[in-house]
Amino acid sequence: MRTEPTSVFKALADPTRRAIFERLSRSGEQTVHALTAPSGVSQPAISKHLNGLKSAGLVRDRRHGRETFYRVDPTGLASLFNWMDYYSHFWHERFDKLEDLLKRLDQ
Amino acid sequence: MRTEPTSVFKALADPTRRAIFERLSRSGEQTVHALTAPSGVSQPAISKHLNGLKSAGLVRDRRHGRETFYRVDPTGLASLFNWMDYYSHFWHERFDKLEDLLKRLDQ
């Protein structure tokens, strides 16, 4: 695959946008209204952030009446996983599994 | 740990900066001069990018005479690994290993 991960890195570089993504990951599908409430920014700001996440392939939307539900698209992180997996070889050849690295970093 | 990964995401979101990081990963320690040559941008631009990577904890520098050598600091990616590991639980509960997810995404 090896797709260009720039858009994904950019989308996740903003704390507000990452908070939206994390909330959708934890709590599942949410309306714009529900995402706006605890965010501390205006509804148009949330709409723009959601559009950014959508352009990066990280979320999908579903219209139902006057509401729009957003949910995480897990495949959107493929480029990120690929990038980290690919370059981890150069940093830590001694780790033959990414999982091992994760365990060590947790300590 | 669960440190704030914003600075790392930001640092890697720029293609020029990511190219520098990737080159340092592949080829090891490099001077600013060596990094500037194939980059397509000016030396001050490279210096600024290196400073950004350094602030994010992704590289370290070593002065030797009039040259400055930069190298990857592998621990700088800890927050990124942590973030991805933590949230991968919410996306794909059925994957009990991150490694499995990587394999599937490669197809």
Next chain:
DNA sequence: ACAATCGATAACCATGTGGTTATGGTTAAT
């Protein structure tokens, strides 16, 4: 001693970005 090289910094510029308020189009509620 003098000249050249390396790399960081300053000053500047164009563009991008994250926020706002205002508004309009749909849909739901009264």
Next chain:
DNA sequence: ATTAACCATAACCACATGGTTATCGATTGT
């Protein structure tokens, strides 16, 4: 039929960002 709610878009603003050229201090080479 009106009114209210939901969400996207437009217009705008302040600031960040990625680039440039000019320059300077420090080191190396002649």
